[in-house]
Amino acid sequence: MSRPIVIGLAGNPNAGKTTVFNALTGAHQHVGNYPGVTVEKKEGIATHAGRELRIIDLPGTYSLTAYSMEEIVARDFVVHEKPDVIIDVVDASNLERNLYLTTQFIELQQPTVVALNMIDVAEMSGKRIDHELLGELLGVPFVPCVAARGQGMRELLDAAIRVADENRKPALHMRFGSELDCHVDQIEAMLVASELQSDAAPRWLAIKLLENDARVREMVEKQAAGADEILAAVDSARSHIERIVGDDAEVAIADQRYGLASGAVRQAMQHDQTRRIDWSDAVDRVLVDRVLGLPIFVLFMWLMFEMVFRLGGPPMEWVEAFFGALAGYASSVLPDGDLKSLIVDGIIGGVGGVLVFVPNIALLFIAISLLEDSGYMARAAFVVDKVMHHVGLHGKSFIPMLIGFGCTVPAVLATRTLDRERDRIVTMMIVSFMSCGARLPVYILLAGAFFAPHVAGKVIFSVYALGVAVAMFMALVFRSTLLKGPTTPFVMELPPYRMPTLRGVAIHVWERAWHYIKKAGTVILGFAIAMWVLMSYPKPPADMLEGLDAAHQATVALEYSAAGRMGKAIEPALRPLGFDWRIGVALIAGFGAKEVVISTLATAYSMAEAGGETENLQAVLRRQPGLSPLVAYALMVFVLMYVPCLGTIAVIYRETGSWRWPAFAATYTTVLAWIAAFIVYNVGSLLGYQ
Numbered sequence: 001m002s003r004p005i006v007i008g009l010a011g012n013p014n015a016g017k018t019t020v021f022n023a024l025t026g027a028h029q030h031v032g033n034y035p036g037v038t039v040e041k042k043e044g045i046a047t048h049a050g051r052e053l054r055i056i057d058l059p060g061t062y063s064l065t066a067y068s069m070e071e072i073v074a075r076d077f078v079v080h081e082k083p084d085v086i087i088d089v090v091d092a093s094n095l096e097r098n099l100y101l102t103t104q105f106i107e108l109q110q111p112t113v114v115a116l117n118m119i120d121v122a123e124m125s126g127k128r129i130d131h132e133l134l135g136e137l138l139g140v141p142f143v144p145c146v147a148a149r150g151q152g153m154r155e156l157l158d159a160a161i162r163v164a165d166e167n168r169k170p171a172l173h174m175r176f177g178s179e180l181d182c183h184v185d186q187i188e189a190m191l192v193a194s195e196l197q198s199d200a201a202p203r204w205l206a207i208k209l210l211e212n213d214a215r216v217r218e219m220v221e222k223q224a225a226g227a228d229e230i231l232a233a234v235d236s237a238r239s240h241i242e243r244i245v246g247d248d249a250e251v252a253i254a255d256q257r258y259g260l261a262s263g264a265v266r267q268a269m270q271h272d273q274t275r276r277i278d279w280s281d282a283v284d285r286v287l288v289d290r291v292l293g294l295p296i297f298v299l300f301m302w303l304m305f306e307m308v309f310r311l312g313g314p315p316m317e318w319v320e321a322f323f324g325a326l327a328g329y330a331s332s333v334l335p336d337g338d339l340k341s342l343i344v345d346g347i348i349g350g351v352g353g354v355l356v357f358v359p360n361i362a363l364l365f366i367a368i369s370l371l372e373d374s375g376y377m378a379r380a381a382f383v384v385d386k387v388m389h390h391v392g393l394h395g396k397s398f399i400p401m402l403i404g405f406g407c408t409v410p411a412v413l414a415t416r417t418l419d420r421e422r423d424r425i426v427t428m429m430i431v432s433f434m435s436c437g438a439r440l441p442v443y444i445l446l447a448g449a450f451f452a453p454h455v456a457g458k459v460i461f462s463v464y465a466l467g468v469a470v471a472m473f474m475a476l477v478f479r480s481t482l483l484k485g486p487t488t489p490f491v492m493e494l495p496p497y498r499m500p501t502l503r504g505v506a507i508h509v510w511e512r513a514w515h516y517i518k519k520a521g522t523v524i525l526g527f528a529i530a531m532w533v534l535m536s537y538p539k540p541p542a543d544m545l546e547g548l549d550a551a552h553q554a555t556v557a558l559e560y561s562a563a564g565r566m567g568k569a570i571e572p573a574l575r576p577l578g579f580d581w582r583i584g585v586a587l588i589a590g591f592g593a594k595e596v597v598i599s600t601l602a603t604a605y606s607m608a609e610a611g612g613e614t615e616n617l618q619a620v621l622r623r624q625p626g627l628s629p630l631v632a633y634a635l636m637v638f639v640l641m642y643v644p645c646l647g648t649i650a651v652i653y654r655e656t657g658s659w660r661w662p663a664f665a666a667t668y669t670t671v672l673a674w675i676a677a678f679i680v681y682n683v684g685s686l687l688g689y690q
Contacts, residue, residue, distance in 0.1 A: 004045075004052040005164045008078060010105070011089030012098050013060035014378070016117040016498075019147040020089050021057045022507045024157070048157040056083065064104045065211065069416055072215070078110055079200045084164035087156065089115045092122035092129060092144070095269065099261035100254075102138065106170040108204050112140045113159045115152075118498070119144040126271055134268040138260075139172030148501045176207075176256040179244055183210060183237035190233060194224040209234045210241070211250040283497065284379065293383035298465075300376070304367040305464065306457035308360050309444065313453065315359035316444075320616050323352030338536065346532030349602040349617075351525050354595045355517065357441035362513045364440060368405070369508040373500035377402065391476040397427040401471065404434030405464075406512065408648045411436075412655060422483045426475055428652055429665055432644040433471040435464050437516065438594035442639050445598055449618035450632040463636050470641065470672070527596040531589050532603055534563035558582075558604065577638065577677040578631040590639065592646050597639060630689045634681040641673035 009024075011017035025044025042057035058077060059070035078086065086105055090098035095116075105112045116131050131142040141159045145152025162168075175181055187206035198205060198219065208216040209231075217234075221227050241249040286292055327348045334340040371377050381398045388398060397418065404411035411431040415424045435443070443463055447456035540560035545553045558564050559581075566588060567581030574584050586600040598617070605620045621627055643649075643666045652662040 002051070004054040005085070005161060006081075006083040007053055007055045007160055007164075008058055008081075008083040008086045009055055009089065010058045010074060010078075010086055010101065011060060011115075012062055012091065012101060014375075015060070015089045015091040015094075015098055016147050017057065017060060017089040019373075019501070019504055020087070020115055020117060020145075020153075020156075021055065022504050023147045023150050023153050024053075025055055026503075026507075046157070048154070049161060051161055053157065053160075061101070063101060064108075065213065078105070078108060082199065084167075085111045085113060085160050087113050087115055087160055089117050089147075092116045092119045093125055093127065095122070095127075095129065096258075096261050096265045099138075099264065100257055102140070103174060103257040103260055106138065106140065106172055107174045107207060109169045109173075109201060111163045111168055112170060113156065113163050114138075114140055114142045115147070115156050116142050116144040117147050119152075120146050121498070128270045130268045130270075134264055137172075137264040137267060139170040148498060148504070150503075174257075174260070176253055180210070180241060180249070180252060180256070183241065187230065187234060187237065190226070190230045191220070191224065194220075194226050194230060196220065196224040198223075207253065210238060211253055212238065287376070287379050288382050293379075294387070297380050297383050300371070300380075301464065302458070302461050304364070304371075305461040307367060308363045308440075309447070309457035309460060310453065312357075312360035312363050312444070313448075316356050319356045319358065320352075323348060323356065324616060327352070341536065342529070342532055345603050346528055347525065349528075349599070351521070351528055351599060352602075354441060354524050354598050357444055357598075358513060358517060360440065360444050361437055361516050362509055364437065365406075365509045365512045366505060369505045370500050373498065373504055373508075375497045387472070388475075391472045391479070393423070393426065393472075393475045393479070397423065397475075400427050400431050401434050401468075404431040404436060406437055408432050408434070408436050408644055409651050412648060412651045415655070422479075425656065425661060426478045426483050428655065428661065429478060429668075430471040430474050432648060432665070432669060433467040433474070433641065435467050435640060436594065437512070438645070439639055441595055442597050443636050445601075445618060446621075446632040446636055449621045450627070450629040459633065459636075463640055466637065467640050470676075474672075523593055524595050524599055527589060527592050528599045528603065531563060531585075531596070531600050534566075535561045535585070535603060537561060563604075573674075576682070577634055577674065578626070578628075578681045579635065579638075580626050583635060587638070587642065590645075591643055594639065594645055630681060630684040633684070634677040637680050638673045638677040641676055642670045643673075644669065 009017060009021055011020075021042065021044060024046050026046075044055045044057070046053040046055060056077065058074040061071045061074045063071060064075040064078070065071060077083070088102050088105055090102065102112070102114055114134075116129065116134075119129065122129060129144070131144050135142045141163065143152055143156045143159050145156055147153065176184065184203065184206045187209055188203045191202040191205055196202070196205075196219075205216055205220070209220065217231065220230055224230055238249045241247075241252055245252045247255070287296060327344050330344050330348060331340065334343060368377075371380070381402070384398050397415075400411045400414040403414050408431055411434065412428050415427045415431075418424045418427060440460075443460045444456075447459045451459050535558055538561065540557055544556055544560070548556065559568065563585045564581065567583075567585040570584045570588070571579075571581040574580070574587075579587075582601070582604045585604055586597045589600040590597040601621070602617045605617065605624070621632075644652075649662045649666060652665055653659055656662070
């Protein structure tokens with residue numbers, strides 16, 4: 001059997017590359033990281049025409065210049081891994097800009113097929129593209145397709161297999177004009193004579209040296225014979241080009257690439273003179289309006305949380321009933337003792353208490369996926385960007401903050417896109433205020449237990465909004481004190497609106513929900529067992545339990561345990577917030593992962609219940625005399641703000657290279673959480689809320 005064909009899937013952000021990847025691979029995907037870096041690596045397997053295809057989804061990038069980590073990863077894969085063929089996904093409605101990346105694959109002489117995606121959007125806006133003529137002009141095959149509907153995918157794979165089997169390099173050889181070409185030829189000849197060992201062609205290396213590419217320059221300096229002479233020639237050529245052309249060599253080369261793309265598009269594309277007004281422009285006049293844009297964004301967020309709570313209620317009850325029945329069955333068949341307590345209270349109560357929120361998590365990710373795939377999230381970034389500049393945040397900081405609604409760890413990693421260290425650190429210090437998916441189950445548990453269904457969604461939305469407000473306030477504080485410095489402008493691309501596909505949304509939701517389920521079955525299971533041990537041992541002496549009924553015996557045993565003692569030790573600090581020692585134990589456990597707050601509460605309260613009842617946790621919490629809607633809201637505020645999870649602390653250390661910033665993040669967020677919860681509880685009490 002022939003070996004799999006390796007396909008690198010490349011393209012600009014918002015060109016529909018992920019949609020193409022999902023259409024080609026379906027559920028046959030694996031997600032990891034590229035070796036040595038934290039950039040996500042997606043691989044998928046497809047079969048077509050009897051051939052096995054290994055498809056690697058490269059990071060979205062506008063060029064192959066080594067500026068960002070995404071560009072470096074994409075370029076290194078193409079240069080060093082040498083895939084059999086590159087499928088370059090371009091947005092047919094923004095063709096000229098997208099072809100800039102295509103010209104660089106042509107420079108590399110990399111076997112390439114261009115997926116002319118969203119051809120329907122281009123045609124709706126009055127653009128008629130002759131894809132065959134484009135292929136002749138640029139020397140690579142162009143395949144029109146609409147990935148969102150699966151159109152053109154077979155033809156795309158046919159072309160990719162054909163190009164790979166023939167090892168067909170682009171028929172066009174990039175030229176940059178006589179002035180630049182003579183310098184490229186000169187440096188190429190010197191590199192060939194130096195016998196430099198490189199996976200890349202000498203001509204491409206010569207172009208990169210003229211562009212002053214730091215990584216290529218360093219490689220030549222270390223490995224090439226006569227490196228000093230080569231680099232001196234490069235510097236002389238760059239100076240000569242700047243004197244003659246009037247621009248830096250990098251700009252002059254970029255102009256030639258854009259010129260090629262522009263000329264090809266001019267010849268191969270016609271505009272319908274009777275074209276109607278682009279409807280997306282009309283929609284944008286409302287959605288990104290300087291007055292209406294922000295209220296509309298807030299409205300969408302409110303509707304999202306209302307949907308998550310209201311629609312998630314019935315399936316959550318079904319899952320809860322399943323775990324209740326499972327706990328009841330285990331209670332009936334297992335003999336009384338530690339094993340029964342571990343399985344019923346620790347494992348089923350702890351892990352089940354987290355898994356009941358899978359329907360809500362799935363609904364949240366459905367809503368986010370619809371907003372992302374439709375193109376609205378880019379508009380939201382544009383709207384919020386104006387606000388962020390008022391508090392000293394860089395516009396790019398919105399991207400990590402947006403990611404933070406899913407998980408804080410990748411949100412911290414996403415700060416790498418920020419050029420200035422001050423901007424990166426400020427963003428790292430505030431992204432934890434974005435309510436991640438791990439906090440949502442805590443909010444749903446407490447809101448469902450203490451607030452009416454028609455109010456609960458609004459309560460959850462208010463906590464999310466509070467997190468954003470606190471993040472903005474702290475950014476302003478940091479930029480005015482510890483991390484002063486100017487902010488830089490951010491150019492934001494607005495992709496065309498698209499109709500989200502069922503397949504694409506399903507894949508996105510499955511990936512994220514499955515991650516949550518796996519976490520419940522591994523990390524949270526481990527924490528649940530550990531917390532059960534801490535809440536079960538040491539056991540109190542027999543004389544402490546004499547004369548007490550079962551319920552009081554359970555409470556005394558829990559207070560005597562290691563976890564109970566920890567809770568009692570910090571209870572004086574928590575009493576002003578309305579929290580008891582059991583909540584304190586849950587908050588300590590939540591440092592590992594915020595979902596563990598739920599599993600610890602489930603274990604703590606179920607172990608204190610007489611007879612090991614399997615009643616759902618919300619009902620148990622409602623029955624506790626010290627808990628009320630006001631205490632529940634204060635607890636939500638505390639969970640929102642206090643110390644980021646262990647994974648986030650670790651990644652802040654790795655990104656900053658110092659324990660100073662993670663220690664500061666852990667300390668100041670916890671202090672801020674205490675102050676905020678104190679204000680909520682005590683002001684609420686003064687106003688008569690309970």
